[in-house]
Amino acid sequence: MTPLLQVESIAKFYGTRIGCSDVSFDLYPGEVMGIVGESGSGKSTLLNCLAGHLTPDRGAVRFDTRADGLRDTITMSEPERRMLGRTDWAFVHQHARDGLRMNVSAGGNVGERLMAVNARHYGDIRAAAIDWLGRVEIAEDRIDDRPTAFSGGMQQRLQIARNLVTGPRLVFMDEPTGGLDVSVQARLLDLLRGLVREMNLSAIIVTHDLAVVRLLADRLMVMKDGHVIETGLTDQVLDDPQHTYTQLLVSSVLQV
Amino acid sequence: MSDYNFAYLDEQTKRMIRRAILKGLAIPGHQVPFASREMPMPYGWGTGGVQVSAAVLTPDDTFKVIDQGADDTTNAVSIRRFFQKTAGVAVTEATTEASVIQTRHRIPEQDLRADQILVYQVPIPEPLRFLEPSEVETRKMHALEEYGLMHVKLYEDISQHGDIATAYAYPVKVEGRYVMDPSPIPKFDNPKLEMAGIQLFGAGREQRIYAIPPYTQVVSLDFDDYPFLPTKADHACDLCGAQDSYLDELIVDDAGGRMFMCSDTDYCTTRRKAGHVGAQGVPYEKDAA
Numbered sequence: 403m404t405p406l407l408q409v410e411s412i413a414k415f416y417g418t419r420i421g422c423s424d425v426s427f428d429l430y431p432g433e434v435m436g437i438v439g440e441s442g443s444g445k446s447t448l449l450n451c452l453a454g455h456l457t458p459d460r461g462a463v464r465f466d467t468r469a470d471g472l473r474d475t476i477t478m479s480e481p482e483r484r485m486l487g488r489t490d491w492a493f494v495h496q497h498a499r500d501g502l503r504m505n506v507s508a509g510g511n512v513g514e515r516l517m518a519v520n521a522r523h524y525g526d527i528r529a530a531a532i533d534w535l536g537r538v539e540i541a542e543d544r545i546d547d548r549p550t551a552f553s554g555g556m557q558q559r560l561q562i563a564r565n566l567v568t569g570p571r572l573v574f575m576d577e578p579t580g581g582l583d584v585s586v587q588a589r590l591l592d593l594l595r596g597l598v599r600e601m602n603l604s605a606i607i608v609t610h611d612l613a614v615v616r617l618l619a620d621r622l623m624v625m626k627d628g629h630v631i632e633t634g635l636t637d638q639v640l641d642d643p644q645h646t647y648t649q650l651l652v653s654s655v656l657q658v
Numbered sequence: 659m660s661d662y663n664f665a666y667l668d669e670q671t672k673r674m675i676r677r678a679i680l681k682g683l684a685i686p687g688h689q690v691p692f693a694s695r696e697m698p699m700p701y702g703w704g705t706g707g708v709q710v711s712a713a714v715l716t717p718d719d720t721f722k723v724i725d726q727g728a729d730d731t732t733n734a735v736s737i738r739r740f741f742q743k744t745a746g747v748a749v750t751e752a753t754t755e756a757s758v759i760q761t762r763h764r765i766p767e768q769d770l771r772a773d774q775i776l777v778y779q780v781p782i783p784e785p786l787r788f789l790e791p792s793e794v795e796t797r798k799m800h801a802l803e804e805y806g807l808m809h810v811k812l813y814e815d816i817s818q819h820g821d822i823a824t825a826y827a828y829p830v831k832v833e834g835r836y837v838m839d840p841s842p843i844p845k846f847d848n849p850k851l852e853m854a855g856i857q858l859f860g861a862g863r864e865q866r867i868y869a870i871p872p873y874t875q876v877v878s879l880d881f882d883d884y885p886f887l888p889t890k891a892d893h894a895c896d897l898c899g900a901q902d903s904y905l906d907e908l909i910v911d912d913a914g915g916r917m918f919m920c921s922d923t924d925y926c927t928t929r930r931k932a933g934h935v936g937a938q939g940v941p942y943e944k945d946a947a
């Protein structure tokens with residue numbers, strides 16, 4: 403089976419400071435990969451390199467494109483990469499305001515990706531927006547409200563709807579539950595788990611919250627100081643950590 | 659030394675502007691940056707249009723200025739005087755007699771010919787600005803033809819007003835490629851953007867020039883189920899009786915009396931001279947005295 407994403411020896415430096423280094427892994431269709439580690443361990447840097455937001459200094463990120471199979475997204479042209487960014491890829495930011503248009507209604511936010519791929523029937527776009535708002539538990543009568551009128555949890559759910567409406571084949575998420583109240587986090591997590599199963603999503607989820615990966619991820623990568631120090635099936639890594647650092651992480655001795 | 663350069667601007671500057679115009683004509687609808695000069699009038703008065711006019715005028719030209727369809731507003735009069743003084747060109751109020759027409763907010767009702775140039779004053783040249791404030795990002799969107807956002811604006815219109823409420827500066831796609839702001843003309847004028855004349859757009863403060871060559875395809879953006887409609891007030895002109903012209907509504911007395919009249923004053927006058935009379939109009943000779 404062809405991997406959906408093939409990551410090979412990715413490295414990114416900020417001057418002499420290491421962002422992440424020597425990261426390699428394959429992601430297969432329908433798989434959810436969790437990336438955990440304390441703050442500053444290089445998770446976001448890695449994710450942004452994979453999603454084309456940052457250009458890594460070394461390595462290759464091959465994506466199984468619909469037209470030509472595995473293509474290195476780092477060396478492909480910018481128009482091609484941006485096209486992937488609004489069709490086959492989705493990116494859920496930690497802060498919803500980074501992933502939403504705050505001056506556009508909820509319906510417009512969800513509809514944008516459809517219109518970006520040439521949807522030109524208002525009624526259809528609106529119906530899809532209503533459907534997706536429902537799936538993320540936002541009442542239909544909020545469709546014309548701007549996200550500024552929404553709670554943090556609702557904004558995050560709207561961001562998820564906006565990203566999933568075009569049925570992306572790969573979803574990148576950076577701390578999707580970060581910054582939310584604990585009770586709100588639980589609801590969002592539950593929702594995400596439902597969507598992942600229902601849509602058989604392939605995803606890479608960065609988080610410092612082990613509860614998130616326990617619930618969502620099939621496999622886990624543990625990062626420290628820009629390096630991957632342990633990988634494996636989620637249950638295996640969390641229940642029987644091999645690396646001393648992972649053991650500390652799992653036993654919650656480390657304040658992450 | 660009391661002489662002005664012909665048409666105020668020095669020759670180097672006019673060459674620079676002409677290069678931008680030629681580039682604009684070569685890439686229809688694409689915004690070309692240019693080094694906008696200080697003009698002896700405030701920005702809101704159409705300094706972009708004035709610089710474009712200055713760069714295209716020749717001593718043989720006949721110049722007309724319209725402001726919201728009228729030749730006699732302060733703005734129109736002062737721009738016309740400016741070129742009378744600095745270029746010594748003939749001026750006219752008759753659309754058919756003009757070789758260069760500078761306009762704000764209207765396209766003349768009379769079809770333009772291949773030997774005429776229409777120069778628009780543009781306040782905000784970037785149609786994507788409303789939703790994407792970043793200039794770097796909008797430039798990239800144009801370059802990569804990423805225009806989904808333009809429809810988000812129309813979507814917002816329909817969701818808020820039940821219909822596409824955008825009545826002015828209605829966005830268009832030029833020759834199947836660039837999305838362009840036609841300046842704040844009423845959408846009624848959009849179909850006229852496909853014409854025989856050359857159309858040049860100048861934005862002074864924003865330092866952009868763009869153009870539509872003759873007979874270029876210009877399509878107003880819309881949705882399949884909300885098609886573009888070039889609407890106008892459902893009336894005939896009360897002065898000349900025209901059914902097909904864009905109308906201004908005028909309150910005529912304290913009792914709420916109102917009348918509709920052509921916004922294009924030359925069109926209206928020409929029709930009245932030819933004997934057309936509207937519901938509240940009087941034959942032309944009588945009130946001309």
Ligand SMILES: Nc1ncnc2c1ncn2[C@@H]1O[C@H](COP(=O)(O)OP(=O)(O)O)[C@@H](O)[C@H]1O
Binds near residue numbers: 419444
């Ligand atoms: N834009 C940047 N410029 C310089 N250093 C950065 C930048 N972004 C991140 N870093 C550094 O790179 C390392 C990894 O950061 P990051 O990828 O944000 O980690 P995480 O997401 O795991 O918290 C940290 O040492 C951080 O300080």
Ligand SMILES: [Mg+2]
Binds near residue numbers: 445446447
């Ligand atoms: Mg981070």
